[in-house]
Amino acid sequence: MMPLAAHDHESGIRENPGSHTHDHGGTSDATVDMVTTLAGTVLPNPVLTASGCAAAGRELAPFLDPAALGAVVTKSVLLRPRSGRATPRMAETPSGMLNSIGLQGPGIDAFLEHDLPWLAARGARAVVSIAGGSVEEFAELARRLAGAPGLALLEVNISCPNVASRGQVFACDPLAAADVVRAVKAESGVPVLAKLSPDVTDIVAIAGSCVEAGADGLSMINTLLGMVIDTDTFRPVLAGVTGGLSGPAIRPVAVRCVWQVHAALPGVPILGMGGILSGLDALQFLLAGASAVSVGTAVFHDPSAPVRVLAELRTELARRGITRLSDVVGAAHREPHR
Ligand code: RRO
Numbered sequence: 001m002m003p004l005a006a007h008d009h010e011s012g013i014r015e016n017p018g019s020h021t022h023d024h025g026g027t028s029d030a031t032v033d034m035v036t037t038l039a040g041t042v043l044p045n046p047v048l049t050a051s052g053c054a055a056a057g058r059e060l061a062p063f064l065d066p067a068a069l070g071a072v073v074t075k076s077v078l079l080r081p082r083s084g085r086a087t088p089r090m091a092e093t094p095s096g097m098l099n100s101i102g103l104q105g106p107g108i109d110a111f112l113e114h115d116l117p118w119l120a121a122r123g124a125r126a127v128v129s130i131a132g133g134s135v136e137e138f139a140e141l142a143r144r145l146a147g148a149p150g151l152a153l154l155e156v157n158i159s160c161p162n163v164a165s166r167g168q169v170f171a172c173d174p175l176a177a178a179d180v181v182r183a184v185k186a187e188s189g190v191p192v193l194a195k196l197s198p199d200v201t202d203i204v205a206i207a208g209s210c211v212e213a214g215a216d217g218l219s220m221i222n223t224l225l226g227m228v229i230d231t232d233t234f235r236p237v238l239a240g241v242t243g244g245l246s247g248p249a250i251r252p253v254a255v256r257c258v259w260q261v262h263a264a265l266p267g268v269p270i271l272g273m274g275g276i277l278s279g280l281d282a283l284q285f286l287l288a289g290a291s292a293v294s295v296g297t298a299v300f301h302d303p304s305a306p307v308r309v310l311a312e313l314r315t316e317l318a319r320r321g322i323t324r325l326s327d328v329v330g331a332a333h334r335e336p337h338r
Helices: 108-121 135-145 174-187 203-212 248-264 279-288 305-319
Strands: 036-038 041-043 047-049 090-093 096-099 126-130 151-157 192-195 217-220 224-226 243-246 270-273 292-295
Touching: 041 151, 047 305, 090 243, 096 248, 108 126, 108 135, 126 135, 135 151, 135 174, 151 174, 174 192, 174 203, 203 217, 203 248, 217 248, 243 248, 248 270, 248 279, 270 279, 279 292, 279 305, 292 305
Parallel strands: 047 292, 126 151, 151 192, 192 217, 217 270, 270 292
Antiparallel strands: 036 041, 090 096, 096 243, 224 243
16 A cells, blocks of 8 residues: 555645555646755755766766756865776676776866866756765865855765775774765755765664764765676676665665654754665665665666656656655655555
8 A cells, every 4th residue: 555645735645545556646747846955955856966977067968957956965075176086886786786996086276177167057956975095185175165156055975985095984983974074064055975884784873973974964875885896807897896786776774764864853954865766766775764865887788877766756746646755755654644
């Protein structure tokens, strides 16, 4: 039975049209209010790009209008330019993709000169992902970005799996994660999201530690550490040996993480991601407790996927008679209204 069988006009959920069918039984697409609030920032809709899958948005411009998305999440930027890992850096896996890019990027100077102004000129909201090797580097990046035009939020990437040592995956340790968040919060003029890793025993403990340190919200999840071996050469496929697994293969893990954190910390805003290919995939994350979602790996085979997912999500909400997106956030945790 559908969990949203309500006739609650206050909540924006119409009487259940019983419509898993294609008849648009509930309402028309145009009447669904897609506005969402992520960590205090109002976004016109809940579908964003995912960090690392579209650089700073320019590559996707032939396929979509970056301003039509909730926001563009940029590839993690570092203090200095970096060429990243040796090739091969990517490998296909069943229902997923393995990457070992190694934080390639232009560095904060070029980012501030070219990338962020490009997004701002197009009216796109930017969620800038930052990454560093030390707490001080994260703080310096936040300082450099303070007041930059077009900057909506910071995503603090404490969970890159492709760093030199696991000791640098701050998100695997509650105290290390908190240190980074606290330092960034002290410098940032915009809300701060901490990006968490699923490769931990208790993601709720890490989430709680980040929130206590001042995180305004959480991004979940980064890739899972994985590996592929070439059975002809007998060697690892990736030059970096291990890499981050993304795509539909990790979606149930990501939905589980969002669910667990929302259950434990229901007031904490979540940007959910992990293998979203369709509007229904996005809906799962919203129902689990995410206020917005990022579409990542899908753009490698369908560069307009974020706008398609947004359109599909709107249609699926309309089909279910839902007039306000915000009403489905966390709805899977609530008893059905009878
Ligand atoms: O650059 C990368 O290799 C990378 C990063 Br920063 C990250 O956060 N997650 C990932 O899968 N790859």
